[in-house]
Amino acid sequence: MRTRFILIQTSHAGNVGAAARAMKTMGFDELVLVAPRWANVLRREETIQRASGALDVLERARIVDTLDEALDGVTHLCATAMVPRDFGPPTRTPREHLGPLAAGDEQHVAFLFGSERFGMRNEDVYRCHVALSIPTDPAFGSLNLGAAIQVIAYEWRLALGGFGVRETTAPVLAADARAVAGMLEHWERSLVQIGFLDPEAPKKLMPRLQQLFNRAQPTPEEIHILRGIAKAMADAAGGGSYKTPSPVRDDPSP
Incomplete structure (x- = not known):
């Protein structure tokens, strides 16, 4: 027009x-x-x-x-x-x-x-x-x-119909379920090593973390970063540069 x-x-x-x-x-x-x-x-x-x-x-x-x-x-x-x-x-x-x-x-x-x-x-x-x-x-x-x-x-x-918004970044692809599960297993081992998670009474910590990452939908690159953090925690605990606290039991409340 x-x-x-x-x-x-x-x-x-x-x-x-x-x-x-x-x-x-x-x-x-x-x-x-x-x-x-x-x-x-x-x-x-x-x-x-x-x-x-x-x-x-x-x-x-x-x-x-x-x-x-x-x-x-x-x-x-x-x-x-x-x-x-x-x-x-x-x-x-x-x-x-x-x-x-x-x-x-x-x-x-x-x-x-x-x-x-x-x-x-x-x-x-x-x-x-x-x-x-x-x-x-x-x-x-x-x-x-x-x-x-x-x-x-x-x-x-x-x-009149407007103009489309130009994409400035590539679409974000979330990591698959297998990658998330592997990362959580890595975190669980590291949390035990640093004394944050009591393996005898894990309660609901890991299921809660599972739901957290389900909501976050991390990318493969972010999974790699999170694995790097887990490794650094474990290395710090094993190398003595991290002071290990007494193991804590997960809060049993929902």
């Missing part, structure tokens, strides 16, 4: 760059500026710096004189306004409105953002099909322009 982001009378060049970056992260690239403060805002240093690599969005962006020009071809227009208007369109959260919108048959959706200095004029809001209000803390609810665009762009991309 074609998507356009429209900024009205933007007064800070950095916000134009931030808008481009926010759009690009969510896969959108159609940006229209209505009567911005600077005619060369797309080429200003602050704009380019804040775009942080989204230069293609800036290169494609258009500057127009009127909102009428910016709305050419748009079939569904969403205002972004924190305060509802008495005679305006219905006010909804982005998630409430954008899900059904994405499932519909609209051809060209646009999101309209007002000036940083005075927001959106009532006349502009009245032209929209809906006023999107981002849920924020009532005591401090005002977002800066770049943040608002990022939230709307994210919610719209999510409604």
Whole structure:
């Protein structure tokens, strides 16, 4: 679905760059500026710096004189306004409105953002099909322009199906039951050697350790580490560097 982001009378060049970056992260690239403060805002240093690599969005962006020009071809227009208007369109959260919108048959959706200095004029809001209000803390609810665009762009991309999360690590494979059992046998011998486990009254210590490792699902590499620890305990006990305490009986309580 074609998507356009429209900024009205933007007064800070950095916000134009931030808008481009926010759009690009969510896969959108159609940006229209209505009567911005600077005619060369797309080429200003602050704009380019804040775009942080989204230069293609800036290169494609258009500057127009009127909102009428910016709305050419748009079939569904969403205002972004924190305060509802008495005679305006219905006010909804982005998630409430954008899900059904994405499932519909609209051809060209646009999101309209007002000036940083005075927001959106009532006349502009009245032209929209809906006023999107981002849920924020009532005591401090005002977002800066770049943040608002990022939230709307994210919610719209999510409604359209979103992007998959790239795997950064290989899937973790748990060690098999035989490896876990062998490691536990190794630990049991070492615990006896260091005097922590009384072999005459083992009670429930080893079953508890079995359940612990069942929950942990250690990998083969982790099993190797645990065996190394067991060996180090036994070596320390046998070599005299570990002071062996009196054998203790396992707590009989469950």
